[in-house]
Amino acid sequence: MTGEPVIRIRGLVNRFGRQVLHDGLDLDVLGGEVMGVVGGSGTGKSVLLKTIIGLNRPAAGTIDVLGQDPFADDEAAVRRLQARWGVLFQDGALFSSLTVAENIAVPLKEHGPGGGMSAGLLAELATLKIRMVGLPI
Template identity: 65%
Template sequence: MAEETEEPIIRVRGLVNRFGTQTVHNGLDLEVRRGEVLGVVGGSGTGKSVLLRTVVGLNQPEAGHIEVFGRDVVQMDDRARRELERRWGVLFQDGALFSSLTVAQNIEVPLREHYEMPLRLMDEIAACKVGLVGLPEDAGEKFPAQLSGGMRKRAGLARALALDPEIVFLDEPTAGLDPIAAGDFDRLIRDLKASLGLTVFMVTHDLDSLFAICDRVAVLVDQKIRVGTLDQHLRDDHPWIRAYFHGPRGRAAHPEENEGDRAAAAGPAPLPVPSPPPPQAGGRWPASA
């Protein structure tokens, strides 16, 4: 199990991403430490998913330097990229499962892409990953359409873990989940990080996830990024960061703050409502006075 260290496993320097006339990132610098859970947040259009896709080589930046495991992601050839892809797994927001394949077959896709191994061994690995993410044993035989939203997220995570990666990239992993399922998924990520020594790069809008499992948080603002602990961000006076962490939804996710504000906003407590008298014999309620 790898513990969190100061050693950066991902380095981004001077990143520039533009789409037409819109500049999303301009001179962005970021380091992700080995063994940490880094939450990435920002307003709509700030390029959270673009940053993730750029780091894993799915988006070509206009400028900048990106290293993962000390390897240059931007300049590497296809062979080197395939070698690097064996060391990370990606869970996209919609799960990106193939609807025509069973869960087990979906998990086996990266195994087929990167290795030559007997079908029986692939089946055993798929079954192991199904159990690892907390899915029932028979889930491997089902198709994605037969699963709930939370189970599909877990199936997508199982596929992301198929190659025993060192880094897992998660794009909005709790989006679309009810609070209970989202909390269960947070605990799963936390437990997997602890037991497998994972480094987790997580794009999210979910404040509860930030407070539950993230070691540090990277906030995309002004085409750049600010990285720190939650306590540091809570003291940040940047207008967007302050609104994000101290606004109405921020207070809901950080209940120990602003209790007085919430009580004042709620107004005086309502007067107690007396209980109705019990019914008379025969099940009828007495007439009003």
């Protein structure tokens, strides 16, 4: 783990109508740290994650991910930040119409070098990544 937080949350407030989910939440996640968020259904775990990745604008508080505000007005900066994280949602983590290798290639196509990579290179990189996590090809 490294000293500087990768995710830094201060004074987070999330509420929907009269329902208060987060009331002044502070949280640091350090580089290399693996953190689980545990709680009953409907207590705000998914809303917390959506706030961290800029999908749910909080009522108050500050979010800093890799030194940047995911709600910043600078769209290009936010897009560069989005290219640095991976998110698997609770339901439908994969595109069901694509193979596993094609799913892995999606961010490489989206955020890869300008001009795009050849289909052969994409397939090769997908195979490499599947091998890296110890899955059979």
